[in-house]
Amino acid sequence: MADFGLIYHGDTEKIEGEFADILGDTGGRTWKGISENNNPDWRGWAIIDAILHADPALAKPLRRVELNKKLRASGQLEAATFERMKLRYWDVFWGDRNSSQIVAAEMYDQTVHFGPSRATEHLQRVLNALNRKGVTVADVRVDGDYGKNTHAALEIVLARSGETPIALYLNCLQGARYIELVERQPNGRFEDWIWGFSRRIGL
Incomplete structure (x- = not known):
């Protein structure tokens, strides 16, 4: 049977990228393919917001690399991401x-x-x-x-x-x-x- 873990740690991390907040994107803020407007109840947003609250300057585009480094280091965010991607985009089929x-x-x-x-x-x-x-x-x-x-x-x-x-x-x-x-x-x-x-x- 297909293994979600292999796909998640391969395709998701390779294709979806990391934190993005692109003007004109109707999905709003996005983390590894999870868009805020389509997933407003996702617990990961609270984790991201807490990191941004601790250092508001990280929200600036020029600090995006540093922000993504901090987000990647969060074990809680990684667990929340894996959980949501599997539930919302894997289990449905x-x-x-x-x-x-x-x-x-x-x-x-x-x-x-x-x-x-x-x-x-x-x-x-x-x-x-x-x-x-x-x-x-x-x-x-x-x-x-x-x-x-x-x-x-x-x-x-x-x-x-x-x-x-x-x-x-x-x-x-x-x-x-x-x-x-x-x-x-x-x-x-x-x-x-x-x-x-x-x-x-x-x-």
Whole structure:
């Protein structure tokens, strides 16, 4: 079964970065992919605020490296981050029951960036495309809801066709989604971020 710890200590720390407070980001302040506006109840914000309260100058952009060093050193913050990422972005698609580490990692990445509904919708579309016209397994409803039917279909397609085509087409839909976001807002913030988004797509 897929191991969240391996993905968290690899992909999360490599791709999500650390503390960010970017003008125009609707998510607000972000720590390792956890945005404040989408996770206002997360206990990690109190830990971050306590560190900033102890030294307000750390909030300045020029002190960001020093701030991140202090945040990384907090064992409480690390525990809170691991807990929230697993609960909010892994458990929602039954990651511990996924037999493919690669597919689970891709689902986790898309769930962090797009939310669980969009990520699950992408998976459902891919499974329906790869089910050999319903011979391998019947089509699943594309509703963005990860449940027993979607999970069963995933495991059947994995057993029949392997993880590579599933991961490949999930990445294709991820890239297409980024282009859609840019096209909806020409010369907007997504066009500034598209270069960074490309790091999340592995073919």
